[in-house]
Structures are given as C-alpha cells and as structure tokens.
Amino acid sequence: MGDFNHTDICWRDNAAEHKQSRKFLECVDDNFLLQVTEEPTRRGATLDLILTNKEGLVGDVKLKGSLGCSDHRMVEFRVLRAARRVRSKLTTLDFRRADFGLFRDLLGRIPWDKALEGRGAQDSWLIFKGHLLQAQE
Numbered sequence: 001m002g003d004f005n006h007t008d009i010c011w012r013d014n015a016a017e018h019k020q021s022r023k024f025l026e027c028v029d030d031n032f033l034l035q036v037t038e039e040p041t042r043r044g045a046t047l048d049l050i051l052t053n054k055e056g057l058v059g060d061v062k063l064k065g066s067l068g069c070s071d072h073r074m075v076e077f078r079v080l081r082a083a084r085r086v087r088s089k090l091t092t093l094d095f096r097r098a099d100f101g102l103f104r105d106l107l108g109r110i111p112w113d114k115a116l117e118g119r120g121a122q123d124s125w126l127i128f129k130g131h132l133l134q135a136q137e
Contacts, residue, residue: 001050003072011035011046015122022122029125039063042072050077093136106135 006021014029016022028035033051036058041048052058057080064074110131116124 001048001075001077003048009046011038022120026122026125036061036077037075040073041075048072048075050075056080103135107131 008017036050059080060078062076
C-alpha cells in the first residue's frame with residue numbers, strides 16, 4: 001500500500017502516457033500483482049494503491065476523507081483471513097504431459113513480424129502473451 005504518484009496511469013485500461021508510468025505498469029504485471037484501489041484518491045487520479053499478489057486477500061476497500069492538511073483521501077481496507085478468502089481458480093500445468101513440438105509448431109505459425117509491427121513493448125507483450133495462452137490450451 002502506498003502513494004505511487006503516477007497520475008497518468010489508467011488502471012481500468014492498464015495504460016499510461018509517460019515512459020516511467022508504463023515501466024511501473026510493466027513491473028506490476030511482471031510480478032503478477034493486482035491493484036485493488038478502484039476510485040481516485042487525489043484530484044481525479046488513483047495514486048494511493050493497494051497491490052496484492054492474491055485475489056481475495058484484500059477487501060472492503062473504502063475511501064475516507066483526508067487526514068489533516070493532506071490533499072489525498074485516506075484508504076481503508078481489510079486483509080481478509082483464510083476463512084473469508086476467495087478461492088483462486090489458479091490452474092497449474094503438467095509439463096510432463098506437454099507436447100512441446102506442437103506448442104512450438106503453433107507459435108511458429110504466427111507471422112510475428114506482422115503481428116507486432118508498429119507496436120510498443122507493452123502491446124507486443126500482450127499480443128505475445130495472448131498467443132502463448134491460446135497455444136497452451
């Protein structure tokens with residue numbers, strides 16, 4: 001939980017204008033973190049973030065008034081106990097049963113030059129990840 005000061009990040013679209021903010025989004029994504037603050041905390045921007053690595057671990061997020069002279073709203077939340085935690089539908093892969101030849105063939109059929117042409121790193125990663133997950137099925 002903290003004040004990250006990336007005023008240009010749109011958390012709903014997972015997008016940002018500035019390079020430093022895009023790097024921050026990439027870091028959040030690369031570390032499999034979820035950002036759970038949904039409302040703006042300062043002048044229309046969501047700056048005070050709650051990052052978690054497990055869905056359902058943090059809940060009851062509420063924004064309150066400001067504390068003292070601060071222009072940020074206070075963020076109140078609960079760390080949920082195991083009894084109230086939402087069970088994750090995380091599946092794990094059995095690599096012993098994987099057909100890596102087929103996997104390589106499926107990914108090899110994609111015209112990567114055209115698929116990634118003119119795209120930035122974030123868009124390219126999302127396209128690659130989508131194809132990777134599709135081939136995994």
